[in-house]
Amino acid sequence: MRIEVRNLSWGVPGKTIVRDVSLTVEPGETVGLIGPNGSGKSSLLRCMAGLRAPTNGEVRFDGVEITSWSARERARRLAFVEQTADTDSDLRVAEVAMLGRTAHRSRWRGPDAEDHAIVAAELEELDLTGLADRPWKQLSGGERQRTHLARALAQRTSGLLLDEPTNHLDVRHQLELMELAGRTPQTVVVALHDLALAARYCDRLVLMHGGTVVANGQAADVLTAPLLREVFDVEAEIGHDELGHLAVGYRSPVRREPIR
């Protein structure tokens, strides 16, 4: 799926939060959305998912404006895992993942063998098979995050939006998730705070600052010391680790005037 964002702005009365963003994500591409707290990443993702109506501009999937579909039709094309994804606390892990199949069946039909097979496959992919019957309320933060990812993958969409999907995950699960995001044929947009992880697994990085896109390109072109100083207020050193992956070292925050 090609995702196109054209001149998109969104805000609340008196405040523009996303400002004139244009962005194209090619079919199968994995794009990392990076930027400081409050730069507009989640707001942009919510607009791209059709959960926020832009005040200006539009979002298109494969050339079709997303407002021409119902929420159910959109859910067959695009899955979204929000930063603070929560769920009905009485459900078990496999039942949460099964929610991903909702848009694919009629309201009156229960899950069939194919739905169960898909959910089992995605639980396996997310290392959750042993937790399938565990109640949601007993899960750790990382297990909840992986369960929501399994739900999104069970949706079997051609587009996937992920808002900080690794923030609760241990190192192994972070690497596994990002490898999955990189190798899936799905078109993926993933908001990340870990710049080295973003550089390693994303085909391209989009850097946001103050609600707008300030850089869009290969990791080596986006993660530069001057840009990181300007946008994140840090002195960074960009190099490569022993495995050849781009590495970002931080000296210290740029000095500010002391606060009295």
Ligand SMILES: Nc1ncnc2c1ncn2[C@@H]1O[C@H](COP(=O)(O)OP(=O)(O)OP(=O)(O)O)[C@@H](O)[C@H]1O
């Ligand atoms: N409904 C809203 N009403 C008022 N302000 C909002 C609303 N939604 C978001 N904001 C503000 O818009 C700005 C951008 O928020 P957003 O969550 O998109 O940033 P972000 O880049 O995802 O941040 P983070 O890295 O902290 O998750 C923030 O200052 C936030 O407080």
